[in-house]
Amino acid sequence: MASSLNQMYSFLVLVSDGLFQASTQVHIKILDANDHSPVFTDLSDPIQVTVMENEVISKNILSVVATDTDSIDSGKLEYSLTLVSPSGQGNPFKVDSTTGNIVLDHTLDREVVDEYLLNITVTDVAGHKAVKQVRITVGDVNDNGPYFVNTTYLMNVTEGESIAHLLH
Numbered sequence: 001m002a003s004s005l006n007q008m009y010s011f012l013v014l015v016s017d018g019l020f021q022a023s024t025q026v027h028i029k030i031l032d033a034n035d036h037s038p039v040f041t042d043l044s045d046p047i048q049v050t051v052m053e054n055e056v057i058s059k060n061i062l063s064v065v066a067t068d069t070d071s072i073d074s075g076k077l078e079y080s081l082t083l084v085s086p087s088g089q090g091n092p093f094k095v096d097s098t099t100g101n102i103v104l105d106h107t108l109d110r111e112v113v114d115e116y117l118l119n120i121t122v123t124d125v126a127g128h129k130a131v132k133q134v135r136i137t138v139g140d141v142n143d144n145g146p147y148f149v150n151t152t153y154l155m156n157v158t159e160g161e162s163i164a165h166l167l168h
Helices: none
Strands: 008-016 021-029 047-052 060-063 078-085 093-095 101-104 115-123 129-139
Touching: 047 060, 078 093, 093 115
Parallel strands: 047 129
Antiparallel strands: 008 021, 060 101, 078 115, 093 101, 115 129
16 A cells, blocks of 8 residues: 555444444554655765865764655664775764764864765665765865975076076
8 A cells, every 4th residue: 555645544343243233433544664765855966065174173064964755753864974085094074873964073184185085874764775975175274384305405506697597
């Protein structure tokens, strides 16, 4: 039956033994089965966001939202996060399992990693899942001073050379 219609059936049951009879009203409500997967509301694939490397720890950087058309436990979705790339790096992000809010958990350094790719998975109580990719670009902040590659540089300058002459 198409239980998503939340249909109600009512009927009267009569019983008789030839001498006596009884009746009762029976009501049957068709309940929704959990047969649909959750769906993310943001259709972008992947979702793209930029986070500056000096962003505050615990700051909410993105909220992913999913819905489930099943009426049974439709509000009970669980979010999880997996770091896809770069491999071998710690994951500086975490997701709130009930709200889908992605927060910064560790300091970012653009000079070390300039982009992260995450998979956000949402799961309903029946185990149906949906996955959304999130690409996080790390924005650069001027947080490194200039420096010389070598400690000593030797060059020759010809006598009488102009002041604006470029030395190699």
